[in-house]
Amino acid sequence: MSRVQVARGPAAVPTGTLTVWQGAALYVGAVLGTGVIALPALAARAAGPASLLAWLALVLLSIPLAATFAALGARYPDGGGVSTYVRHAFGARAAAVVGWCFYFAVPAGAPAAGMFAGAYVETAVGGGRRTVVITAAVLLMLVAVTNGFGVRVTGRVQLALAVSLVVLLLAAVVSALPHARMRNLHPFAPHGWPAVGSAAALLVWSFAGWEAITHLAADFRRPARDLPRAAGLAVGVVGVLYLAVATTGVLVLGPAAGTAAAPLAELLALGVGGGVHALAAAVAVLLTLGTMNAYFAGAAKLGAALGRDGALPAWFGRGSSAGEVPRRSLAVVTGLSCLAVVATTAAAVGPRPLVLLTTGSFVTVYALGTAAALRLLPRGGLAHRSALVALIAVAVLLVMTGWYLCWPLVVTAGALCYLRRRRTAGSPAS
Template identity: 70%
Template sequence: MSTSTSSSAQHHGPSHGRLTVLQGAALYVGAVLGTGVIALPALAAKIAGPASLLAWLALVILSAPLAATFAALGARYPDAGGVATYARKAYGARASAIVGWCFYFAVPAGAPAGAMFAGAYVAAALGGGEQTVFLTSAALLVIVTAANSLGVTVSGRMQVVLSTLLVALLLTAVAASAPHANANNLRPFAPNGWFAVVPAAALLVWSFAGWEAITHLAGEFRRPARDLPLASAIAVVVVGALYLAVALASVLVLGPSAGDATAPLAELLVIGVGGNIRVLAAAAALLLTLGTMNAYFAGAAKLGAALGRDGALPAWLAAGTLAGDVPRRSLAVVSGLSALCMCAIAFAGVGPKPLVLMTTGSFVTVYALGCAAALRLLPRGTAAYRCAQCALVCVVALCLATGWFLLWPLVMSGCALLYLRLDRRRSNRAAVQCDMS
């Protein structure tokens, strides 16, 4: 690779950053607790009725080994490359490039989709139609870009505030609506049969994506070996408890109408404390989306710099890989591509669905290669290794459920391998010319 020498020097010499356990846990919560909490409790209840609670519980339990796997890898190899670094150490440069490209180019597709989702809630509350949707999306993009351009410490502090507000909002919705809960709403528990829990669980899988995003910031923690697993564990407990609480409240309070609620979280708030349901739904959507975008932009920016350092992307992006450095060039690429995707969707008029499908397929690929790498890198017989085994089984099942959506990461994989080949040829020509001179 054209940057192999500098890469080797930087792998072993980075100092650790200033990210605290609280900030790391907040970034995790923001990455995982996405906008799905607004609508998915209703969609799952529509499929399986109260039995959808079993799907939520199963996914909370299964997300723990996935989170533990990536936290163990991040603690052992605190590098800005994140999962791409683990793939390189386990399987070489090609696997690293594939993982890196799949994640890096998924974020500019996923971020506009999430931003437009929030924008739709704002438009429903304030009016203005598509103009409001795109103005809201653009504002969210500008905010997260500005926060991350100031460094991960600033974006981490912002994430603590966002996550605190979000947790307070969810707890308020659950606690305020609790007096209206009715145990009779649990009957019949499985109106559509027990097998309906399976498609409900497949739908809810996307609510638990994000455990890999913070691995790119592992080197930014003060003590990665201790702080990253601790932040991950805190996030698993917080996210799991909040998801289960909102899902349970939706079933017990809203009853048979839970499956028809477009924004069950907002309806719980209206029942508990009153107010305008559309305004409350818009506020929740903005908080959730801003937190998710902030966490993913921080991780993707660091990853792009690491890929530039390792030769999987142009070396121009390499600035900002060391702990404490701000990868502004990589961040500019992520932000610029996100804006282009948003403009393309606006002109095409097809909505955010294509971006969502591209993103989910890419992340599933990253999970699969990351878990496979963990089985090579983590010590056999340890708790982390057993978590990796369990996580890989779950991810393989997820790959099967993803189906045709895996075509996009296959395209990205081909592009990554083609770039490596062209870069190698360019390096060889440069070496020959240097020898001739």
């Protein structure tokens, strides 16, 4: 993927500091979410050993999706990310819609991820709902403070998190492999071949995140070269880790792979020893920190770009240039995330409503982003063909999302009403 050639779009000369390795670490953190703890078990329960085919298919589908957004980021390195691409392709209104969908999805998705990690911590140490909420709040504060120091510190922290996570996952796989048994592959498809599709539907959310780092494209030292390389490295790392964990789980745990609450922790406990719950909590916290850190960085930069472009109040615009820290936008994301934790805690509903709000929003972002790629990327090239494949895959996701799309419709109405109000006041969006 790093060999994809794209023409550069009209953008200011970047003055960023992110390296290829730091960018790859941000990608890995955004994509390799907490699903790696539980989703292998859900997929194995749905399709048995044949679930490995679903994992492989989604790894392969990640290649054109990652290639598409990396090519766009290299062509238009700007903090607006997908919003910028949609602006060039379809105009200011569509750009505001996709920007709002991403920006206001992060304050819902980040607390949900924090609560998922908190549930693992609570299982290990006890404390009930209070432990879950405190864990989520602490994780939110950690990523907010980290991003407050700027992308240079964010990139370094993310690289350390990614290295730690890769070492931990490889340790789980390598230490458990001596217990692998080929007989656990039989029967290969105990629930029939259509069950592979059911497994893929469960796993598809483990591969979201390839759009998140495009908001930091201008913060790379050389976006046209470094962003595609970082995305290519991340696809390789994420693909290998997902397939290794899933395959080892099936070969080692056998039928129990579909019933284990945290198969990754089971592998660690089997291979290196230790309590399953404590290991699961450690992995969950690492994964969640990486995901939240990457999305906070992207959302903060996006909010500043939306303020600059008139899709949000101009107050947000400070920090939109490469090398600047979008602290105002970051403060809003952090504040809304904390409000989401307080609201779900007071209502005693847990993270499920937040997940539903996030799901439809990100599918909408993918749909508009890949559609924009078809208009912006040079026809006939590998990047354009990747965009076509990605758009077809996203169209399938839209069908699967169903009524979850109601929330992005509400967000769309909000964005369009805001633009109309600005226009009425004599300050049209640029």
